[in-house]
Amino acid sequence: METTLSDILQEIRSIYYYAPLAIKIAIIFIFIAVTATVLAYLVMLRSRYRNFRQNRLLRKMLPIMDDLLINEIITNPNIPQDVVPSKVALNLEPFDALPLHRRWAREMLTARIIHYRNNVSGSAGDLLRNLYLQLDLDKDAMRKLKSRHWNRKVEALTEFTLMDMPISDVTILPLANSRNRELRAAARQAYIKLSKNEPFKFFDSVTDPLLPWDQVELFRIITTTTDIAIPNFARWITYSSNKSVVSFCMKLVVHFNQLAAVPAIIRLLENRDHVLRADAIEALGRLKIAEVEDKLVHLYTSQPLFCQIAILKALGRIRSGRHIDFLRNEFLHSTDFDLRKAAARAIVKNEVMARGVIDELLSTTTGENLLILKHCMNPLIKY
Amino acid sequence: MSSVQEILGAFYDSSIFVYGLTLIIVYGVLAFLSIIAIRRYLNATQQSQLESLVTSPLAPGISILAPAYNEGLTIIANVRSLLTLNYPKFEIVLINDGSTDDSLEQLIQEFDMVAVDFAYNEKIRTKPVRNIYKSRNLAYSNLLVIDKANGKSKADAVNAGINAAAFDYFVCTDVDCVLHKDTLLELIKPVMQDGDRRVIAIGATLRIANSSEFDEGVMTRMRPPKAMLPRFQEVEYIRSFVLGKMGWSAMNCVPNVSGGLGLFDREIVIKSGGYDHKSFGEDMELLTRMCRYCEDNKIRYAVRYIPKTLCWTEGPASLQVFGRQRTRWARGLAQLMFAHRGVFLNPRYGRLGLVVFPYNFFFELLAPLVEASGVIVYLWLAFTGNVNWPYAILLLIFVYTYAIMITTFSILWDQLSFHYYKTVKEVLSLCIMPFLEFLLYHPLITFYSLKGYFFFLTNRRSSWGNMQRQGFKKAKTTT
Numbered sequence: 001m002e003t004t005l006s007d008i009l010q011e012i013r014s015i016y017y018y019a020p021l022a023i024k025i026a027i028i029f030i031f032i033a034v035t036a037t038v039l040a041y042l043v044m045l046r047s048r049y050r051n052f053r054q055n056r057l058l059r060k061m062l063p064i065m066d067d068l069l070i071n072e073i074i075t076n077p078n079i080p081q082d083v084v085p086s087k088v089a090l091n092l093e094p095f096d097a098l099p100l101h102r103r104w105a106r107e108m109l110t111a112r113i114i115h116y117r118n119n120v121s122g123s124a125g126d127l128l129r130n131l132y133l134q135l136d137l138d139k140d141a142m143r144k145l146k147s148r149h150w151n152r153k154v155e156a157l158t159e160f161t162l163m164d165m166p167i168s169d170v171t172i173l174p175l176a177n178s179r180n181r182e183l184r185a186a187a188r189q190a191y192i193k194l195s196k197n198e199p200f201k202f203f204d205s206v207t208d209p210l211l212p213w214d215q216v217e218l219f220r221i222i223t224t225t226t227d228i229a230i231p232n233f234a235r236w237i238t239y240s241s242n243k244s245v246v247s248f249c250m251k252l253v254v255h256f257n258q259l260a261a262v263p264a265i266i267r268l269l270e271n272r273d274h275v276l277r278a279d280a281i282e283a284l285g286r287l288k289i290a291e292v293e294d295k296l297v298h299l300y301t302s303q304p305l306f307c308q309i310a311i312l313k314a315l316g317r318i319r320s321g322r323h324i325d326f327l328r329n330e331f332l333h334s335t336d337f338d339l340r341k342a343a344a345r346a347i348v349k350n351e352v353m354a355r356g357v358i359d360e361l362l363s364t365t366t367g368e369n370l371l372i373l374k375h376c377m378n379p380l381i382k383y
Numbered sequence: 384m385s386s387v388q389e390i391l392g393a394f395y396d397s398s399i400f401v402y403g404l405t406l407i408i409v410y411g412v413l414a415f416l417s418i419i420a421i422r423r424y425l426n427a428t429q430q431s432q433l434e435s436l437v438t439s440p441l442a443p444g445i446s447i448l449a450p451a452y453n454e455g456l457t458i459i460a461n462v463r464s465l466l467t468l469n470y471p472k473f474e475i476v477l478i479n480d481g482s483t484d485d486s487l488e489q490l491i492q493e494f495d496m497v498a499v500d501f502a503y504n505e506k507i508r509t510k511p512v513r514n515i516y517k518s519r520n521l522a523y524s525n526l527l528v529i530d531k532a533n534g535k536s537k538a539d540a541v542n543a544g545i546n547a548a549a550f551d552y553f554v555c556t557d558v559d560c561v562l563h564k565d566t567l568l569e570l571i572k573p574v575m576q577d578g579d580r581r582v583i584a585i586g587a588t589l590r591i592a593n594s595s596e597f598d599e600g601v602m603t604r605m606r607p608p609k610a611m612l613p614r615f616q617e618v619e620y621i622r623s624f625v626l627g628k629m630g631w632s633a634m635n636c637v638p639n640v641s642g643g644l645g646l647f648d649r650e651i652v653i654k655s656g657g658y659d660h661k662s663f664g665e666d667m668e669l670l671t672r673m674c675r676y677c678e679d680n681k682i683r684y685a686v687r688y689i690p691k692t693l694c695w696t697e698g699p700a701s702l703q704v705f706g707r708q709r710t711r712w713a714r715g716l717a718q719l720m721f722a723h724r725g726v727f728l729n730p731r732y733g734r735l736g737l738v739v740f741p742y743n744f745f746f747e748l749l750a751p752l753v754e755a756s757g758v759i760v761y762l763w764l765a766f767t768g769n770v771n772w773p774y775a776i777l778l779l780i781f782v783y784t785y786a787i788m789i790t791t792f793s794i795l796w797d798q799l800s801f802h803y804y805k806t807v808k809e810v811l812s813l814c815i816m817p818f819l820e821f822l823l824y825h826p827l828i829t830f831y832s833l834k835g836y837f838f839f840l841t842n843r844r845s846s847w848g849n850m851q852r853q854g855f856k857k858a859k860t861t862t
Contacts, residue, residue, distance in 0.1 A: 015773070022400050023774050026781035029407070033784035040788070040795045041814065047799055048807055151426040181576075182427050212441065213432070213575035220435045251441065337504045374500035380517040381499060382524060383444075383474065383549030 065112045068094055073131055074124045085126035090134055110137045114162045129163055138165060150183045157186040161193050176202045185214040193221050199228050203236050209244040223255055230256055234264035243276055250283040262289055278310045285314025293318055297326050309342045316346030321353025328357050344376040406746055413630030414792050420633040421690045421800050433568045437471055444472040444550030445567050450540030451558040455484040459493050461558050464600025470567035474525045476547055480540035481533025490528050495520045507542040507657035510534040538658030538665040545657055554646045561602055563693040570646040573687040580685040583648045583673050586640035588624040591617040592695035602695055605803050607813050612705060613698040615824040618816040625690050626793035632688035636738045642666035644694035664715020671723050674735045706831050713835025720748050751832035783821050790817035
């Protein structure tokens with residue numbers, strides 16, 4: 001007798017119908033597992049094919065795009081030199097060879113423009129930005145900015161930031177306070193880079209902590225963007241209730257060597273938060289504020305360990321040589337290894353004034369203390 | 384008597400049913416959470432920010448701890464590989480754990496090293512440190528070599544490295560591992576991105592390096608291993624890291640940061656007592672103690688994983704070495720569960736006590752025992768003619784297809800996210816493995832696990848054994 005597919009299905013149905021619960025569950029899961037596995041393979045193959053196709057397109061289009069950008073924009077001798085690069089009417093005809101009606105082509109060209117802008121300076125960068133605008137490539141980023149997906153918005157903000165495209169405060173400020181961490185960080189970076197009014201305005205309103213990761217990018221943008229007016233950061237050190245903003249502003253004060261902000265930092269030495277106090281001590285040390293040394297030494301005994309280490313490091317950085325005895329005392333009598341090491345390092349950094357003390361310590365100390373001193377004096381050992 | 388047997392049989396049946404169903408659900412949940420975590424990771428990763436960190440004065444310092452015992456064959460290339468890492472502020476602390484070969488002499492000669500008076504603070508007790516060396520060559524100024532008496536364990540060597548480390552974070556790796564150049568940037572990122580919790584440990588995906596190509600310690604071409612045993616391990620690693628660890632990471636319930644590569648908060652490690660040199664699963668044991676320390680001291684902590692492959696390691700290619708490795712791992716797990724039994728289902732330890740430990744106990748520790756008992760019962764029933772064969776085969780097909788599905792998902796997640804392998808053939812060579820794993824590889828794992836438990840119960844003395852490295856394949860040079 002011939003068995004047909006419907007017979008097999010009928011058989012499975014009857015097994016399923018009369019089977020106990022465990023077997024019913026097993027049968028359902030077998031179907032799910034087989035289907036899901038087959039689908040997984042199909043998705044994998046599709047993804048590989050798409051990737052292959054994209055790579056093929058990239059290989060084909062990239063040399064064409066690079067040629068166009070170099071020959072028509074960056075090194076084109078026919079572009080008038082007496083006109084502001086942003087006002088030059090570029091010859092867009094050669095770019096018609098590109099399939100710019102396709103999104104992937106526009107995205108690829110935008111990526112190349114950004115790449116070249118990052119690697120050229122002067123008018124060439126402005127010409128590339130001009131091309132980006134004349135080809136309406138900014139419209140894709142504008143659309144992304146209105147997307148429901150936060151990651152698309154982040155992509156748009158990054159593109160605008162890299163292309164120096166102004167965005168209105170009304171659009172960007174709500175994003176700078178978004179609940180999504182990534183979007184919030186990208187919007188703040190874009191705001192500082194692009195806002196022509198008050199780029200640091202969000203420091204006034206930010207309530208959530210500026211994470212160390214976000215600080216890295218903000219620090220880079222603030223310290224490398226040439227056309228933003230750097231304010232006196234004492235304003236936020238004094239009045240901001242956000243500890244991370246205060247801490248970040250101290251790092252900026254150190255970078256820009258803003259001596260006008262020093263009194264605000266000194267006031268932080270009385271702050272109840274010991275992390276903030278340690279940051280303030282570090283900043284004063286890096287700024288080499290000799291006037292604050294007496295105060296630091298006076299505060300020393302009442303501080304927790306890491307603030308004490310920060311004070312010893314600060315005395316080492318300031319190098320006034322006025323507190324060698326204090327450092328010597330700490331080195332000889334402190335019970336904590338890290339304090340003794342920090343004191344020894346500070347003495348060594350004050351070498352010009354502390355030569356006598358170093359010689360004396362080398363001849364009188366023994367055991368671990370001598371080892372610590374030799375460790376700090378050895379130029380091969382950095383830390 | 385027969386009714387007792389029936390009751391016991393029914394109890395066994397129902398227990399196994401609930402056990403199996405729970406495991407299936409757990410794997411399903413992990414698969415779902417892992418893809419969410421991977422997507423989140425990919426969306427949040429901007430290469431430009433990593434590049435900003437490379438030049439930033441705000442980057443926290445990291446010490447890389449690499450213990451070495453008789454690694455003379457590859458030690459120079461491996462140190463050179465570590466020196467090429469892309470990070471603004473790091474030091475390499477290489478711990479020569481009393482090697483009997485010429486590792487130390489090679490290092491001294493190659494990197495122009497001299498013994499220095501180093502203030503070594505023994506915060507964690509270790510075997511005596513004989514000497515500490517620094518290079519006279521400025522190009523290697525961030526290299527530190529500790530020469531110590533052999534402690535008969537990786538734990539003792541790493542503890543010496545922790546004592547000498549200069550920075551607040553350290554990366555623990557094996558000197559034979561090859562790291563991605565952005566490893567430090569990637570590993571420090573979760574620490575700097577978490578504002579709510581103190582991130583105490585971060586791990587990343589490891590891969591088997593056996594058939595990949597390397598040039599001067601840098602990975603140039605990633606390939607799945609050609610030999611069967613390492614290829615099984617590759618698939619197992621993908622499932623464990625990309626699907627398992629990422630799923631646990633999404634729940635902040637990561638049970639273990641691999642000894643091959645992990646970044647740790649040095650302060651918490653020291654306060655937790657460092658690595659336990661008596662443990663056979665020292666990496667998992669340390670993480671458990673760190674989590675316990677945080678819970679005891681009300682520190683809001685997190686342990687994170689990242690799905691990107693940052694480390695390649697040579698997988699055991701012979702059954703003998705593989706068996707030794709897996710027996711040790713199983714013994715380590717049994718040791719850990721026994722030593723920290725107070726954590727099990729203890730609400731005081733939060734997720735560690737209520738999720739991580741119960742999962743490890745029921746589905747990692749007990750799994751080989753359950754499987755072994757299942758086989759015995761199966762054989763007994765078959766022998767006595769009490770097997771309903773159609774149902775038994777159906778259940779077997781169910782377990783088989785489900786296992787294939789989960790492993791295929793992990794390969795899929797990996798493929799969709801990273802496209803590591805160049806050709807479809809290479810991907811297909813991996814895709815075949817889930818079909819064979821159930822029949823060839825899994826029984827081996829079960830056997831070695833049971834052997835490990837036996838060694839644990841009988842307190843059998845066992846050594847670390849030599850990994851018998853074959854070295855990595857060099858990239859072909861074009862002339």
